[in-house]
Amino acid sequence: MRFHHYGLEVSNMEESIDFYKKGLGLEVESRMFFMDEEIVFLASPDFRLELIFGTQEAGVSRHICFEVRDLDSVMSRFSGYEVAEGPYKLQNGWQTVFYKGPEGEVIEFLQVNPM
Secondary structure: OEEEEEEEEOOOHHHHHHHHHHHHOOEEEEEEEEOOEEEEEEEOOOOEEEEEEOOOOOOOOEEEEEEOOOHHHHHHHOOOOOEEEEEEEOOOOOEEEEEEOOOOOEEEEEEOOOO
8 A cells, every 4th residue: 555645625626736736846647527526636756636626615525545456455454434435436447435534534545457
């Protein structure tokens, strides 16, 4: 398992992209739409930020994401814990699931390579 990204809801996608590009030197890595949300990944060689524009209130939804090799194995280990969302299969082939931590924090697990 390794850190993959930090996710943040935004109220203005283009303004947020501009801010993080200028301020942190991040570049747009990819754009996609999932359900009713627009998702943009900004990246540098050492860090990835996911900006989410959609149905939720900006700034309220934040999560940390860990990339894993086998999502099914992680889900088995988290059996009995509250699933916040998912599991989902994204249009780019990634598979993901979100869990609630003991303090209400949201943790995403993401498998980017199909098994």
